[in-house]
Amino acid sequence: MATELVLVTGMSGAGKTTALKMLEDMGYFCVDNLPVPLIDKFVQLVREGGEGKASGVAMGVDIRSSDFSNLRNVLADLKEKGIPFRILFLDADDTTLVKRYKETRRSHPLARGGRVQDGLRKEREAVGFLKKDADYILDTSQLLTRDLKTELEKIFIQDQDFRSLMITVLSFGFKYGIPADSDLVFDVRFLPNPYYVPELKELTGKDRPVHDFVMQYEVSGQFIDKLEDLIRFLIPNYIEEGKTQLVISIGCTGGRHRSVTLAEELFSRLKDSHEYGIRIEHRDIQKDSFLKKE
Known part of the structure; x- marks a missing residue:
């Protein structure tokens, strides 16, 4: 046919x-x-x-x-x-x-x-x-x-070699609760907090000044390298096991600066593979702003 x-x-x-x-x-x-x-x-x-x-x-x-x-x-x-x-x-x-x-x-x-x-x-x-x-x-x-x-x-259409695993890289704030659908949760509250830098406080991890501030520390680079290595090790094993959904949650205090920066960095490193689908979401990135307006 x-x-x-x-x-x-x-x-x-x-x-x-x-x-x-x-x-x-x-x-x-x-x-x-x-x-x-x-x-x-x-x-x-x-x-x-x-x-x-x-x-x-x-x-x-x-x-x-x-x-x-x-x-x-x-x-x-x-x-x-x-x-x-x-x-x-x-x-x-x-x-x-x-x-x-x-x-x-x-x-x-x-x-x-x-x-x-x-x-x-x-x-x-x-x-x-x-x-x-x-x-x-x-x-x-x-x-x-x-x-x-x-x-x-x-x-x-593209006829790519399809794997059924869809990865969600999710940033969040611990003060708003850990996402219920998380498969893996990583706490980055040990990193220096841009919140206490006046010119960075109102920005987010998607802004270059905040990204550069967080990633300037050696510990940040070590963490993302080890995290990437762990995720790349886990992915083929999850695929082999038949897992179809993987939610990688990265949290800081408010979900606005450090977690967003690290989530964006991880997504950037993983996004070009054809072994899986991947998306990024920042659950709490604007919540502090909304609360201040209220």
Whole structure:
């Protein structure tokens, strides 16, 4: 089959519909919520029709699709017929999914009027075989829409060697609490604090004077070198283990100067690799300013 076939699936609320819209913008012919019994017939029509002007064909299938329980057999039949396809699995952690359902005021298709958490548990059991066989797993828990688009372009346009790990480098202030989704937490409050330098106090770690102040000390360079070495050691092991989301949190007192500087420095050193996706976020960078205005 000349036309590429992609099965877009995953957890309800993880971004399947958004991903399909993005693939459509990339030139794919997209069909959402295709009933499972029709997949085989649809694929036959695609094969007979040829490529046309489409870059490929993307089929959206999830727990809501009719006769979903038979999907495993349908996919096995496609493989037996020698029809190639790739599986894109969209996932997110339960906390994020529950929040999204509450924001949209929608009920989970398997909750049956009960708790969303119960529906998610049943769904994870039902779609587990798809995640296990997936060619690509994108965890959207920390992804902005533009980040998801970037990752899809890497896979389906740039044809890069894709790894499912998405790294978030996150700066924060300890006085506002440690981020609950942190995988690794590093405390940089041992570094000299620009807060006590009058001309630097109102700036942030994204400003060059603050960056230069923090990084002028030998201990700062030693710390970032050792941190980079540790992260580069961990990444391939996390990938091998199947981890899809890694949040590296770097904290100082207020999350405005030192943590931002070190987070930016780490991101700069890691951003050019094609082994993983990476983004940076500064959670508390403006909080002190807002509190002063109030």
